[in-house]
Amino acid sequence: MTPAKNLPLDDPTATGQGGDDAPGRTARRIAFGGFQLGGRTVTIDVEPDRILDLLTDVAGLNRILGPDVRVEPLGDDHYLWVLARDESEIRVETDLLVDHEAALCSWRSIAGADLNIEIRIDLRPAPAGRGCEVAAQVAYQPPWGLMGHLAAKLRGIDPALQGRKALKRLKMLLETGEIATAAHRRTA
């Protein structure tokens, strides 16, 4: 399986980083070379290894992804991501890269996948002993371009939103041991 090429997260210029110190994905641009970028950083008060361990464990990952997204292992660092809402389903085969030394992991769609996407997590120490800053970024080429991106946003299934929610669940799970819910009763 060959990773897709031309994904922008390794290229600061492509992600819009320019004349200031703001993260590239916050640039005032509608698209980044045909890609949509989204992301969020949270600070989690645990060791980086615990974060990478949870993210690279399928059960842990599925726990934080929420009801619309799931991951299935295909063996040898290959994973199938499934985004399902109502009757529609998008399936994306990805390669996982984990670099403990660089404190990052990323899932990158393989060539020919239904969706050209990269999900990347970078870890860095938080200042003042606050733990670890976890930066999640998602770059993807929406089917039907900008219109497809807006449609996904309207339906609440755009990858950046899903990634942001997953990141918050990750923080909850690692800091508190559970994911907050206002539910009154257990679901079946």
Next chain:
Amino acid sequence: MRALTWHGKQDVRVDTVDDPQIINPRDAIIEVTSTAICGSDLHLYDAVIPGLKAGDILGHEFMGRVVEVGARSTLKVGQRVVVPFTISCGACFFCKAAQFSACDNSNPVETQEASETMFGHAVSGFFGYSHLTGGYSGGQSQYVRVPFSDVGPIVIPEGVEDEDVLFLSDILPTGWMAAENAQIRPGDTVAVWGCGPVGLFSVQSALLMGAGRVIAIDHYPRRLELARKLGAEVIDYRQSHVLEALMEMTGGIGPDAVIDAVGMESHGFAPDNLMDAAKQKVGIGADRAHALRMAMMAVRKGGRVSIPGVYGGLVDKFPLGTLMEKGLQLRTGQTNVQAYTKPLLARILAGEIDTTFLISHRLPLESAPEGYRNFRDKQNDWTKVILKPRWDATGSLAEVLSR
């Protein structure tokens, strides 16, 4: 179980709903023995706080007995507990800094997005409140699921009456934090707008913290009388010009600190308040901030402004020039209840603080809709309403009140 549920503006009912269950390991289930109607419940009742849904169970001031615990709860079945209205994980950056009402992890992911859009950051979870704060079921019910039960609830010794400690759940710590935010120095003069429960506890707390004088402002005679009994001087704003009176009473200097314990439903026949009320009525403004504007005008140059009163959205005609030109300091926030429960319980048990003086009515849970209506419409006499889920509710309100 039976629970007080919200169905729309000034429409609350006692319905039969499913009992709660343990969902997460740190949960506990509490059987409610006493619960109260809070002034901020009236903001929900009047539908001026956004984000409620029909069927939501209200109530964020409650206490009771532990009947079930999750695997990681530190509570034991049978213990009596008072539960803070703020739901806090105890593990995030904010909880570790004792800013429990800013907890990062208690507002569920599904409701954080709206909270972020509204306020810039997701706020913590609260019981029985808006879905901006999680939409958690509240305590005006027979049972409640209490998340993070190892952090929030405080265990109450047997033999202590519910009414002596119930207000540790919200209004006593809120009044205390309001006085703390006023940064009172010995001998200071402090003016408190609003003699509702939080205002009265602010008066009590300010005096305990060493204020030389506290001046309480309201227009309900009974509430002013309660403030006077605590040791405050009082101003009835229907009888006196408040700003002039405060200037005269402070030798032309102004109060050293002011506390706005009124919040978003300010009363009073003033031009700014009439405009706010009109905007609130048609849904283009959330807050009526007349009391806050007046407090900022009244406070002395370099003074401190403390805002325990609840505000939920946007307001205009905010006296920003007053803030800057007079060099004021402003502190506010939802109460970090967990930071105060232990020291305040100790003061109650030592007899330094009485919390029962403001209770006017005790009702069965089944009479809660009448409690809401009267607490809203008869504020002079209905100063604080306690609801008892176990009490017999048969008969008229008059019969119930006579028992």
